[in-house]
Amino acid sequence: MLCDKCQKNPSTVHIVKVINGDKTEVNLCAACAQENQEIAFPGASISPFSFQNLLSGFVDHMGKIADQESKPVVRCSSCGITAEEFKRSGLVGCEQCYKTFTSIINPIIQRVQGKTEHKGKFPQKATRELINKKKVIKLKEELQKAILEEEYEKAAMIRDEIKNLQNNKE
Numbered sequence: 001m002l003c004d005k006c007q008k009n010p011s012t013v014h015i016v017k018v019i020n021g022d023k024t025e026v027n028l029c030a031a032c033a034q035e036n037q038e039i040a041f042p043g044a045s046i047s048p049f050s051f052q053n054l055l056s057g058f059v060d061h062m063g064k065i066a067d068q069e070s071k072p073v074v075r076c077s078s079c080g081i082t083a084e085e086f087k088r089s090g091l092v093g094c095e096q097c098y099k100t101f102t103s104i105i106n107p108i109i110q111r112v113q114g115k116t117e118h119k120g121k122f123p124q125k126a127t128r129e130l131i132n133k134k135k136v137i138k139l140k141e142e143l144q145k146a147i148l149e150e151e152y153e154k155a156a157m158i159r160d161e162i163k164n165l166q167n168n169k170e
């Protein structure tokens with residue numbers, strides 16, 4: 001597909017704008033998109049597609065840091081970054097920031113990825129042991145939930161499953 005503006009180069013940027021229910025689509029080549037960046041993305045001084053901008057936008061959307069004047073300043077005890085600085089940059093300063101700003105970060109990760117638990121690859125030698133360990137942890141959480149909801153039959157089944165997994169491990 002050719003660029004809608006210059007009609008010469010292949011389009012690499014697809015912009016969809018929906019304003020009051022009216023949908024407008026524009027296909028631009030990289031050069032025309034760069035020239036028309038202010039038109040396509042008003043107020044953007046850096047690349048509008050950077051992860052930091054997207055993350056910052058999600059933080060704004062989630063409204064977790066709105067009205068900082070009336071709330072106490074949340075600051076990482078390790079690196080000193082504030083929630084406002086995290087909101088502006090979309091970057092954390094250290095690993096402690098993930099714990100400090102968990103109420104801000106987790107909803108964003110949940111919304112973007114669907115889950116907050118990493119399900120990556122396991123080493124081949126330890127695969128069964130690690131999978132069983134994670135499964136036991138998850139089952140223990142389900143057991144606590146079942147007990148709180150007074151679903152004792154379900155809790156008993158979960159308890160038995162945990163015992164089976166732990167016995168097979170040994």
